[in-house]
Amino acid sequence: xxxxxxxxxxPEGPLSPDxxxxxxxxxxxxxxxxxxRLRRNPMALIxxxxxxxxxxxxxxxxxxxxxxxxxxxxxxxxxxxxxxGSNSEHLLGIDRWGSDMLTQLIFGARQSLIxxxxxxxxxxxxxxxxxxxxxxxxxxxxxVIMRFVDILLSIPSLLLAISIAAAMGKSSFxxxxxxxxxxxxxxxxxxRSTMLSQSRSDYVLAANALGLRxxxxxxxxxxxxxxxxxxxxxxxxxxxxxxxxAALSFLGLGEDDPAVAEWGRxxxxxxxxxxxxxxxxxxxxxxxxxxxxxxxLLGEALREALDPKQRR
Amino acid sequence: xxxEYVPGQPQSQPQTTIAGHGDRPLLTVTDLSVTFTRRGRAPxxxxxxxxxxxxxxxxxxxxxxxxxxxxVTSLAIxxxxxxxxxxxxxxxxxxxxxLIGLDTATMRNLRGQELAMVFQxxxxxxxxxxxxxxxxxxxxxxxxDLDKADARTEAVDLLTKVGIPDPARxxxxxxxxxSGGMRQRVLIAIALACQPRxxxxxxxxxxxxxxxxxxxxxxxxxxxxxxxxxxxxxxHDLGVVAGLCDRVHVMYSGRIVExxxxxxxxxxxxxxxxxxxxxxxxxxxxxxxxxxxxIPGSPTDTLPWSQGCAFAPRxxxxxxxxxxxxxxxxxADNRAxxxxxxxxxxxxxxxxxxx
Numbered sequence: 001x002x003x004x005x006x007x008x009x010x011p012e013g014p015l016s017p018d019x020x021x022x023x024x025x026x027x028x029x030x031x032x033x034x035x036x037r038l039r040r041n042p043m044a045l046i047x048x049x050x051x052x053x054x055x056x057x058x059x060x061x062x063x064x065x066x067x068x069x070x071x072x073x074x075x076x077x078x079x080x081x082x083x084x085g086s087n088s089e090h091l092l093g094i095d096r097w098g099s100d101m102l103t104q105l106i107f108g109a110r111q112s113l114i115x116x117x118x119x120x121x122x123x124x125x126x127x128x129x130x131x132x133x134x135x136x137x138x139x140x141x142x143x144v145i146m147r148f149v150d151i152l153l154s155i156p157s158l159l160l161a162i163s164i165a166a167a168m169g170k171s172s173f174x175x176x177x178x179x180x181x182x183x184x185x186x187x188x189x190x191x192r193s194t195m196l197s198q199s200r201s202d203y204v205l206a207a208n209a210l211g212l213r214x215x216x217x218x219x220x221x222x223x224x225x226x227x228x229x230x231x232x233x234x235x236x237x238x239x240x241x242x243x244x245x246a247a248l249s250f251l252g253l254g255e256d257d258p259a260v261a262e263w264g265r266x267x268x269x270x271x272x273x274x275x276x277x278x279x280x281x282x283x284x285x286x287x288x289x290x291x292x293x294x295x296x297l298l299g300e301a302l303r304e305a306l307d308p309k310q311r312r
Numbered sequence: 313x314x315x316e317y318v319p320g321q322p323q324s325q326p327q328t329t330i331a332g333h334g335d336r337p338l339l340t341v342t343d344l345s346v347t348f349t350r351r352g353r354a355p356x357x358x359x360x361x362x363x364x365x366x367x368x369x370x371x372x373x374x375x376x377x378x379x380x381x382x383x384v385t386s387l388a389i390x391x392x393x394x395x396x397x398x399x400x401x402x403x404x405x406x407x408x409x410x411l412i413g414l415d416t417a418t419m420r421n422l423r424g425q426e427l428a429m430v431f432q433x434x435x436x437x438x439x440x441x442x443x444x445x446x447x448x449x450x451x452x453x454x455x456x457d458l459d460k461a462d463a464r465t466e467a468v469d470l471l472t473k474v475g476i477p478d479p480a481r482x483x484x485x486x487x488x489x490x491s492g493g494m495r496q497r498v499l500i501a502i503a504l505a506c507q508p509r510x511x512x513x514x515x516x517x518x519x520x521x522x523x524x525x526x527x528x529x530x531x532x533x534x535x536x537x538x539x540x541x542x543x544x545x546x547x548h549d550l551g552v553v554a555g556l557c558d559r560v561h562v563m564y565s566g567r568i569v570e571x572x573x574x575x576x577x578x579x580x581x582x583x584x585x586x587x588x589x590x591x592x593x594x595x596x597x598x599x600x601x602x603x604x605x606x607i608p609g610s611p612t613d614t615l616p617w618s619q620g621c622a623f624a625p626r627x628x629x630x631x632x633x634x635x636x637x638x639x640x641x642x643x644a645d646n647r648a649x650x651x652x653x654x655x656x657x658x659x660x661x662x663x664x665x666x667x
Contacts, residue, residue, distance in 0.1 A: 202436035209390055209431070210451050210502065211423030220450070224441045 034305040044301030050294025057106055058113035065103040069261055095269060095280055099261075105287055107261035112291065115176055116241040122180025123241075124234050127187025134188065135195030135226070136218035146192065149185045157182035161244060165253040172255045179244045183237050190233055194226035201225075228306050236299035239292040246288045263288050337365035338542050339389070339510055344402035344412075346384050346393065358384040360566040360617055361402070368509065371536065371543040373557035373574075375550060375589065379611045381566040382546045386512045388412075389544075390429055391419045406510070425455040428508035430532075432515040434495035438487040444471075444498045445483030448505060455506045470501040475531060493524035497531065504535060511536060512544045517552065529556060550589055554578060562586045565614045565622035572647035582645060582654040584627045621652070629653040 038044045057064060092101035134145040152160070161178040168174035198204065199222050207217045248254055249264030263284040270280030346359040359381040366372045374382045387393050389404050391411060404411040406427065411419070431437040439447060448470060449463035458466060464483065471479035474497040487495055496516060503511060513532060517525035533556055536543045545557055553560050553574065560577050562570045562585060570583035581587045588607035609626035616622070617638055624634040633652055641650040 202431060202433055203439045205392060206429075206431055206437040206499070207439070208392055209423055209429040210454070211420045211425060212450060212454055213420065216450070216454075221439050221442070225439065 034302075037305040038301060041301045041305065043297050044305070047294050047297025047299070047301060050290060051298055054109055054291050054294060055113065058110040061106045061110045065100075065106045067100040067103045069099075069103055069107040069259065092283055093277075093279065095266070101280070101283060104261040104266060105263070105283055108263040108266060108284060108287065109291070111172075111255070111260060111262045112242050112245055112288075115172060115179070115245045116238050119176040119179035119241050119245075120183060120234055120237050122176060123183025123237065124187055124230070126180065127184045128191055128230065130184065130188040131191030131195065131230075132218065132223060135192035135199070136222060138196075142192070145188070149188045152181075153185040153189075158244065158247065161248060162251065162253060165248055170253060170255070172260075175245060175248055175254055178248065178253075179241050182244070183241070186233060186237065187230060191226060191230050194229055195222050198222045198225050229303075232299055232303045232306060235295060235302055239295035239299065242295070243288060243292050246284075336367075338368045338370075338407055339366040339544075340403070340405040341365070341385075341389065342403040342405070344385065344388060344404060345400070346381070346388050347399040347401075349397055349399060355399075357566050357617075359388065362563070362566075362568055363402075364561050364568065364571065366510065366542045366544060368540050368542055369538075370559065371545065371557045373553035373560040374544060374546045374563060375548065375553055375560060376563035377548055377611045379565075380563040382563050383514055385563075386429065386514050386544065386546050390423060390427060390512065391416075392429075421455075424451055424508070425506045426508055427510045427512070428503040428506070429512045429514065430496075430499050430503045430516045433519045434492055434499055435519060437499055438495055440487055443484055443486055444490065445485075448483070448498070448502050451502055451505045466505075467501075470505055471498070473535070474498070474501040474504075475527075476501075492520050493527065496520060496524075496528050500528070500531065500535070504541075507539075508541060510542045510544065512546065514546045515548070516545075517547075517549075532556070550578075550593060562589070565611070565617065567617055567622070567650065568641060568648070569623065569650045570647060571641075576646045580645075582647065582649050583623075583651050584629045584653075584655055585623050587655045588626075588628075621650075629655065 061069075092105070094100055095104065130145050130149060134142040134149075155163075161182045164178035164181055165174050168177060195218075204217060204221060207221050212221075245254070245262075246264030246267070249262045250268050252268070254262055254265055266284035267281045270277070270282075270284070273280050342363050344359055344362045345357065348356040348358055362381070362385055364372065364374075374385065376382045384393070388400050389411065391414065393400065400412055402412065406422070409422075411422075414422075438444065445464065445467050448467040449458075449460070452458045452463040452466050453460075467483050468479045471482055476482050476494055476497055482490070482494075487498075490498065496519075500516075516532065517528050520528060529552060532543070535541075543556070545552065547553060557574055560572060560574055561568050562577075562583060564585050570577070570581070570586050577586065578590070581590055585607070591605045592607060594604055607626055608628075613625040614622040615624055615635065620635040620637060621627070621630070621639050624630040627634065629651075631653060637652075639650045639652050641648050643649075644654070
């Protein structure tokens with residue numbers, strides 16, 4: 001008997017299939033593992049729960065709301081010195097224009113979701129496009145794009161959003177573009193850096209050794225492997241976007257139509273009655289806070305789940 | 313198993329010209345030098361005036377420790393070195409076409425079609441988010457203009473050829489669902505998909521366990537032997553070379569120190585470095601408990617070639633002149649040898665005295 005490991009070599013014969021080894025266990029799919037970690041994380045469950053409720057309410061607002069969103073039949077009930085609070089007809093009372101608070105809040109969720117999601121998508125796509133060009137092509141293209149992104153980044157995001165919203169006029173679409181534009185630098189920088197580190201991987205070298213076209217390598221190999229952190233960032237950005245929607249509406253840059261319920265504007269209309277009816281500002285405020293918290297919790301949990309350092 | 317692993321010849325592959333050239337080498341590397349430069353640091357000569365030839369169908373081994381420049385040589389041939397901070401000099405002639413300085417578009421057309429490469433680590437050389445089937449069909453579509461259905465059939469065929477069981481199901485698998493050995497089989501299938509005329513295998517078995525290593529080598533041998541595909545096997549393992557290669561070049565610190573036909577080299581290694589490599593192979597006929605015989609020192613203990621023999625600090629035969637003059641690669645004893653004081657005795661006993 002010898003010490004050489006080659007002694008265990010099988011004799012001549014057909015090539016036997018390699019059975020599953022320990023390696024195949026270690027190389028577990030990134031997303032599958034992430035999902036398992038996510039399910040065990042209470043933070044993710046809370047965040048996911050809040051998000052589910054929010055999306056549900058936003059989608060089924062017309063079915064859930066007790067009244068029409070723009071109805072103001074109870075105008076006479078509110079005077080400058082009296083705002084009707086919670087009662088059996090109006091669970092959360094009515095606002096100064098005589099609209100049902102609960103209905104307003106439910107439709108406000110819809111508005112926040114639409115603007116939040118669309119603006120994040122605008123930021124995501126524009127940022128991803130710039131990031132892919134910069135990270136994929138490198139060189140001069142990279143330098144030019146990243147300097148442009150740096151300029152965008154040097155402007156405070158809220159200021160940038162205000163400028164764009166003001167320039168485009170008061171509309172929901174202007175709000176979406178404004179908030180989306182402010183998110184572009186975040187996505188562009190994140191995707192670029194992930195793509196740069198991915199492009200040094202062995203599989204990219206191997207793809208190059210096969211003579212695949214550059215476009216194919218960038219879009220088909222590097223990009224799909226780089227999207228994880230960007231998707232997480234998008235979840236986190238949704239929270240910021242919802243807050244910014246409210247902030248811009250609060251500043252009077254939001255939707256022009258008063259019949260459209262919007263949480264930020266509800267706070268504005270509530271603030272001059274703050275001493276006699278604090279709930280008018282409090283309810284929309286708490287809605288914004290809880291929704292933003294939900295997205296943040298989920299985003300953070302997703303980030304932890306996808307972080308390779310967290311893996312055991 | 314037959315050697316005809318790809319039915320039908322791609323039109324772009326002029327099989328007839330190989331026969332027409334007769335004994336003309338397929339690949340001629342002449343005075344290839346690769347220098348890594350970095351601002352504020354001394355340039356590193358990773359590959360230094362390396363010359364060798366490979367004929368069609370020939371299997372050539374490039375042997376050396378980590379850092380001897382063998383992988384860089386292969387990347388230089390493939391044109392895969394990074395663009396910044398690298399100077400490549402010399403000539404790489406592939407069937408009459410100069411590869412050094414070739415424009416990127418032409419080089420991309422050659423890669424994967426005429427020249428292919430199998431890398432060291434099958435765990436990281438496959439894209440984790442794409443099915444293995446797509447990674448094979450991608451190459452077929454790129455170089456052989458197959459449509460989707462044909463490419464898939466061909467992919468299943470290739471997987472069968474490399475010995476993957478149930479290939480029709482496996483084409484839909486992701487790399488993480490395959491073991492290391494299976495992944496290396498997939499990578500070999502991808503590399504051979506277009507019947508390249510030169511296959512470079514860069515330590516294809518290093519990351520695998522010993523039984524799988526033997527299987528993969530056997531597979532490579534089966535697939536390339538008898539075909540027109542030339543094989544450049546890059547390895548630190550002389551055992552791999554012994555079973556597979558017709559000719560062996562031993563590299564040390566960026567230069568070839570000994571080149572010989574396989575039998576000549578193994579029967580009588582002349583360079584002390586080659587001797588040391590052979591002495592360090594664990595042997596089955598040794599009694600238990602005998603320690604392995606390493607080459608003393610590490611690859612970092614080198615002299616610059618410009619000052620003498622780079623191997624001198626680790627060499628049992630070194631004398632004063634080794635550190636004063638640079639030995640040249642000269643023909644001697646059916647081989648090319650770069651040494652002032654070559655081995656005359658059996659290397660195993662020489663190595664043993666230094667254990």
